[in-house]
Amino acid sequence: MKNETGMTLIVKTVTRLTTGLIMIYGIYIILHGHVSPGGGFAGGVIIALSLIHLVLAFGKDVLGRKFTIERGVFLMSLGALVYLVYSAAGFMGKRQIPEGAAGSGIFNTGLIPLGDISLGLLTGIGLFVIFMLLVSLADREEK
Amino acid sequence: MSLYFLCFILFCVGLYAVLRKRNIIKIIIGIGIIEYAVNLFIILLGYRLQGRAPILSGDQEVLNMVDPLPQAMVLTTIVVGLAVVVILTGLAIRIYEKYGTFDITKIRRLRG
Amino acid sequence: MTILPFFIIIPLAGAFLSALLGRRVKLFSDATAVLSCGALTLFSLNVVKLIGAHKFLAYNMGGWMPPLGLSLALDGLSSLILVAVNLVSLMAAVYAVSYMRIYTEKWKFFSLFLLMLAGMNGVVLSSDMFNLYVFLEVASISGYALVAFGTEPEDLEAAFKYAVMGSLASVFILLGIALLYGYTSTLNMADISVVLSSKPRGTLVGFVSVLFLAGFGLKAALVPFHAWLPDAHSSAPSPVSAVLSGVFIKTLGIYAMMRVFFNVLGISDKVLLILMVLGVLSMVAGALLAIIKNDIKRMFAYSSISQVGYIIFALGIGTPLALLGGLFHLFNHAMFKSLLFLDAGAIEYSTGKRSLEKLGGLSSKLKVTGFTSLIGSMSISGIPPLAGFWSKLIIIIAALQSGYFGFASIAVIVSIITLAYYTKFQTFAFYGKLDEAYSYIKEAALSMKVSMLALSLICIAGGLLLLPSMRPFLQSAADVLSNGSGYAGAFLGAVK
Numbered sequence: 001m002k003n004e005t006g007m008t009l010i011v012k013t014v015t016r017l018t019t020g021l022i023m024i025y026g027i028y029i030i031l032h033g034h035v036s037p038g039g040g041f042a043g044g045v046i047i048a049l050s051l052i053h054l055v056l057a058f059g060k061d062v063l064g065r066k067f068t069i070e071r072g073v074f075l076m077s078l079g080a081l082v083y084l085v086y087s088a089a090g091f092m093g094k095r096q097i098p099e100g101a102a103g104s105g106i107f108n109t110g111l112i113p114l115g116d117i118s119l120g121l122l123t124g125i126g127l128f129v130i131f132m133l134l135v136s137l138a139d140r141e142e143k
Numbered sequence: 144m145s146l147y148f149l150c151f152i153l154f155c156v157g158l159y160a161v162l163r164k165r166n167i168i169k170i171i172i173g174i175g176i177i178e179y180a181v182n183l184f185i186i187l188l189g190y191r192l193q194g195r196a197p198i199l200s201g202d203q204e205v206l207n208m209v210d211p212l213p214q215a216m217v218l219t220t221i222v223v224g225l226a227v228v229v230i231l232t233g234l235a236i237r238i239y240e241k242y243g244t245f246d247i248t249k250i251r252r253l254r255g
Numbered sequence: 256m257t258i259l260p261f262f263i264i265i266p267l268a269g270a271f272l273s274a275l276l277g278r279r280v281k282l283f284s285d286a287t288a289v290l291s292c293g294a295l296t297l298f299s300l301n302v303v304k305l306i307g308a309h310k311f312l313a314y315n316m317g318g319w320m321p322p323l324g325l326s327l328a329l330d331g332l333s334s335l336i337l338v339a340v341n342l343v344s345l346m347a348a349v350y351a352v353s354y355m356r357i358y359t360e361k362w363k364f365f366s367l368f369l370l371m372l373a374g375m376n377g378v379v380l381s382s383d384m385f386n387l388y389v390f391l392e393v394a395s396i397s398g399y400a401l402v403a404f405g406t407e408p409e410d411l412e413a414a415f416k417y418a419v420m421g422s423l424a425s426v427f428i429l430l431g432i433a434l435l436y437g438y439t440s441t442l443n444m445a446d447i448s449v450v451l452s453s454k455p456r457g458t459l460v461g462f463v464s465v466l467f468l469a470g471f472g473l474k475a476a477l478v479p480f481h482a483w484l485p486d487a488h489s490s491a492p493s494p495v496s497a498v499l500s501g502v503f504i505k506t507l508g509i510y511a512m513m514r515v516f517f518n519v520l521g522i523s524d525k526v527l528l529i530l531m532v533l534g535v536l537s538m539v540a541g542a543l544l545a546i547i548k549n550d551i552k553r554m555f556a557y558s559s560i561s562q563v564g565y566i567i568f569a570l571g572i573g574t575p576l577a578l579l580g581g582l583f584h585l586f587n588h589a590m591f592k593s594l595l596f597l598d599a600g601a602i603e604y605s606t607g608k609r610s611l612e613k614l615g616g617l618s619s620k621l622k623v624t625g626f627t628s629l630i631g632s633m634s635i636s637g638i639p640p641l642a643g644f645w646s647k648l649i650i651i652i653a654a655l656q657s658g659y660f661g662f663a664s665i666a667v668i669v670s671i672i673t674l675a676y677y678t679k680f681q682t683f684a685f686y687g688k689l690d691e692a693y694s695y696i697k698e699a700a701l702s703m704k705v706s707m708l709a710l711s712l713i714c715i716a717g718g719l720l721l722l723p724s725m726r727p728f729l730q731s732a733a734d735v736l737s738n739g740s741g742y743a744g745a746f747l748g749a750v751k
Contacts, residue, residue, distance in 0.1 A: 037198075071280070076273035084271060088264050090317070093185065130229055137236045161419065177426050181433070188437045216385055219427065223392045227422045230399050230612070234415045241408040248284060250412050253486045 006059040015057040022050035030120035036114045040119025047124035052131050060135050069136075073130035079122035086115045146187055153180035167235045167245045171228060178224035182217050189213035258298060258305075259314040262337070263374040265291050265304040270369035275574040277362025284362035285352045292345035295376070296638040299337040306334045307727055311660050312748040313382070313527070321750055322383070322443040328382035328746055335582060336379050336510050339589040340502045342713075344372050346492040346706040350597050353700035358405050364492075366402075371397035371498070375506045383748065384432045384519075389508055391428070395421050395474075402491045413486035420473060431463045437470035438463075439508025445743035448519050449598060452740060464526060468516050475508020477567060478537040481560050489552035490558065491602025496552060500559045501593035504637060505585055509566060510534045511594060516740035517733070522573070531571030532618055534715025535662055542672040548612045551599045552686070554676060555592070561669065562588045568666065569650045570736075572657055578733040580649030586729075587642045587717055591634045594710040601707065602684065602700040611680065616689030620696055623704045625685045632681055636674035642717025 008010060022045075030043030105114060147206060160173025177230050189210030197211040235245070269291040276285035301342055305312060312329040315321065329337075343617035348368065355361050374394025381387045399421065403414035436442055438459050439450040451460065484504075488496050516526055541561025548554040566588070569581030602617065602626045603609050618625035636640040637648075654663035698704070720729060735742065 041218065074275060077271050081268070081271045081275060084264065084268055088268075089258075134236065136230060137233070137240075161638075167415070172603065174422055177277070180430055181426055184430070185433045185436075190435060192530075194601055202531070206712065212442070213433075219385075219389055223389070223396075226396050227391075227418070227425075228464060230396060231415070231418055231422075232398075234411055237403075237406060238408075238411050238415060241411060251417075253409050253490070 004015060006062075007057050015053060019050050019054050021045055022053065026050060026120070026124070030116050031113055032102035033116035034110050040116045041123055043116070044120040045122025045127065048131070051124075051128045055131070055135070060132070067128065069129055069132055072125050073134070076122055076126045079118045079120075079125065082114060082118040082124060086111075086118065149185065150180050150184040150187065153183070165246050165248055167238065167247060167250075170247070171231045171235060174231065175224070177226055178220070178227075182220055182224070185213045185217050185220070257314060258302065259312065259329060259380060261298060262318075262380060263296060263373050265295060265715055266369040266373035266376065268372065269750065270366045273362050273366040273369065277545075286363040288365040289345070290346045290350045291369060291746035292341065292372070295341040295372075296338075296345050299334070299341045299503060302329065302639060303334050303338060303728060306331055306731060309749075310731070311534065312743045313351075313746065313749040315750060316347075322441050322446040325386060326382050326750060327380045327751070329380060329465075330735050330742070330745065331733075332510070332513070332582075332735040333379045335586060335728065336502075336506055337376065338624050339586050340372070340375050340379065340506060343501045343589055343593045344368075344498060346593065346597070346710050347498045350600070350703050350706040351492075351494040352496075353702045354600055357604070358492060364401075364404060367397045367401050368495070368498075370394075371401065371503070374501065378506050382444050382735065384435065384444060384515075387423070387511060387514075388429055388432055391474075391511065393426055394482060394503070394507060395425060398499060401495045402487050402499075404492055404495065405490075407485075407490075410490040410667060413483075413490040417483045417487040420480075424470045424473035424480075427466050427473075431470065434466070444514070445517050445746040448521065448740050449742045451519075451521065460520060464516070465510070466521075466527070467626055468526075471508050471510075471515070472506040472511040472533070475504050475512065475567070476537075476563060477508075478531045478540050478560070478564070479533075481537070481540075484560060485553050485556040485740055488556040488596075489550060492582070493596055493603065496555075496600070497596040500556065500596055501589045503564075503590060504559070504563060509563070509585065511571065515737060517739055527571050527573050529571075529661065530567055531659075534564045534568030534571055535665055536564070537561065538568060539564075539665065540668045542669045542676075546672065546676045546679070551602065551609050551611060551680065552596070554712055555595055555599060558635070558673065558676070559588075560591055561673065562592070562645040565647070565650060565666065568662065569653065572653055572659065574653055574657055575733060575737045576649065576656065576729035577653035578736050579729055580646055580653055582732050582736075583720065583729055584646035584650060586720075587634070587714075588647050589714050590717065591631045591643065592712055594707060594714060595635070597649065597703070597707050597710070598624055601703055604699055604703070605696045612683045613684040615684070615687040617696075618685040621685075621698055623707065624699060627707040627711040628685070629681060630714050633676040634697045634717075636677050638674075639668050640718055642714050642720075645718045 026043045026046030026049075027036035028043075030040060032037030033043065067092060154177055157173045157176030159172050160176065164170055164173065189212065191207065191209050194207050194209035197208040197214075238250060239245060244250070269287045272684055273284040274285050277287075289592050301314070310330070314327045316325045316327070319325075348365075349367070351361075351364065355364055358364065371394050374390045374392075374397060377390030378387055378394065379395075381390060399414055403410050432442075435447060439447050439454075441447060441450065469480070473483075476484040491499060492726050494708070503693065516522060516530075538561050539566060541557045541559070545554050545557035545561065548557065562584070566585050569577045569584065599609070602614070605621055605624070606614065606617070608614060630641070634643040637644045639645075651663050651666055654666060681729040699707075719725060738745075
């Protein structure tokens with residue numbers, strides 16, 4: 001086999017072009033979760049898919065030392081904690097649509113997109129961390 | 144009515160895979176098939192004759208919508224099924240590391 | 256009223272915080288777990304006082320009225336099980352602070368532990384069938400991961416078996432919920448019981464009963480579905496075994512079965528007869544298989560199957576006295592079985608072995624462990640005046656009052672067999688000659704001693720729960736079950 005990791009040249013070129021577009025599409029679904037179908041879960045899965053697409057095409061070392069698993073776990077639990085605080089604030093009597101804070105555009109219902117964003121962060125990073133853990137587990141056994 | 148029967152056949156296919164196959168990965172795939180069959184059954188329960196998508200718009204009336212509650216149930220159930228398959232796959236990889244085989248007839252150190 | 260969501264929010268927040276900061280700050284996850292469990296125990300005792308005044312608490316999520324919205328509901332039965340769950344989890348968390356030094360990565364353990372606690376609390380508090388299923392799955396998946404925590408080959412194999420069987424059971428439960436939704440077009444438990452009492456009982460309710468019996472029966476380890484329990488409970492780390500065997504099979508299996516069969520579907524005599532027969536089978540099979548074992552934790556696991564058989568047998572009899580006895584035995588068994596598993600863990604922590612053939616004469620070195628395991632063994636065998644005697648006495652008296660003389664005599668014989676194997680455990684482990692290889696072993700660590708002594712105190716004082724001043728604690732739980740379809744009326748009256 002060639003000494004390069006990953007797949008062939010055609011796949012690598014197409015991946016460079018499409019990964020960013022897939023991630024932007026996922027972010028679009030998350031941010032418009034309160035007016036159109038989608039929301040946190042579906043958008044998070046699409047973001048995870050774009051990252052997995054990158055790893056599948058280029059080999060598992062493509063993300064280098066900046067996106068380690070510990071940072072992924074940190075971001076994932078941060079997203080879970082923000083979502084928990086957001087829902088707990090709802091039942092403690094504070095509103096999720098602060099008065100007078102309704103903006104325009106996607107914030108026309110107040111703070112509801114915050115829940116979607118944190119859920120998207122949790123799902124996306126979480127699924128990607130699970131994929132990287134399974135890859136690194138499988139890699140260890142080949143030694 | 145025949146649609147529910149086909150869901151049941153899919154469930155039995157998955158159950159056959161869990162019960163009779165010897166490879167761990169095939170057992171995990173069988174559990175995945177069982178969960179897809181049950182999710183499909185739940186969504187089909189909500190179908191109304193000549194219904195349309197349950198989205199409330201300003202200019203349309205509320206007649207003839209399919210039931211949206213099973214769709215909300217299935218969203219959660221799909222994620223739960225995903226979590227179960229992930230845990231089973233992680234366990235399968237670790238078992239391969241320790242035992243060296245995927246055959247469940249050879250993974251029998253616990254007895255009694 | 257607004258105290259109810261805290262039972263789910265506090266352990267969930269603790270789990271996420273432990274995952275966030277547990278790696279960087281030393282002892283952060285331990286402190287979070289112990290503080291959350293302690294706070295939850297205080298809340299559950301407070302809730303018991305509130306139930307005495309109000310009889311039924313309900314909290315509507317977001318202010319939406321059921322059956323349109325979800326709600327969390329608490330009555331006497333839920334309060335009893337909440338106290339048991341939170342108390343045992345507190346003891347196990349305090350114990351795990353020292354015990355988990357043997358394993359690596361304590362923060363992962365406490366994260367999963369708090370997630371399992373959140374799931375169990377959610378199961379007990381939910382008043383909606385689908386909510387029950389979601390929390391059941393949260394607790395079960397954390398359970399699968401916790402059983403495989405020490406990654407020896409046997410642990411992984413046991414966890415895989417448990418995961419496959421447990422997820423099949425969850426799929427059966429989901430199928431039952433889906434069929435029930437298709438028949439009654441509502442998911443709220445009180446609403447389902449109201450609709451079912453007005454529609455004619457066809458074959459669908461019977462089919463759904465069988466599905467629920469199979470699904471919840473596997474989670475509770477009744478006899479045809481018990482095959483996962485000995486492997487899973489003996490391979491898990493000891494605090495996890497204590498929580499699994501003490502409260503997990505009771506909330507996910509027995510509580511959910513009672514709630515669905517007594518309050519939602521409505522009891523019929525056929526279901527009671529099936530429960531009684533399965534209970535007797537579990538009693539006998541568990542006891543007979545436990546005598547011949549040499550591994551301490553496997554013996555305790557089979558003993559769990561036997562005692563759960565007692566509880567299901569008592570529930571199957573159906574008279575108010577039997578329900579009181581069954582629920583009292585549930586609470587007692589949570590206390591002494593977790594104490595016994597913590598003792599087995601202490602023996603393993605000190606000597607590194609678990610097999611009865613190699614141990615002997617440990618009571619001269621491990622004084623606290625020996626004393627607490629003696630209390631636990633005497634209590635579970637039914638020796639007066641410890642707690643286990645009273646609950647078994649009530650069950651046998653109730654069986655005799657209803658005329659089931661054969662089953663009552665089987666219960667007495669099984670109790671004698673229980674005494675036999677616990678005497679075997681005590682003799683082989685603690686009395687006899689001390690091997691020279693064990694002359695250097697030390698006593699267990701301080702936090703382990705504290706939790707074991709606290710649980711043994713509760714075992715000794717458990718009989719006091721039958722005094723007339725403390726009896727409302729148990730009686731309100733039994734009243735909910737014997738009330739049956741009155742649950743719907745109480746629920747709809749409390750949400751207004």
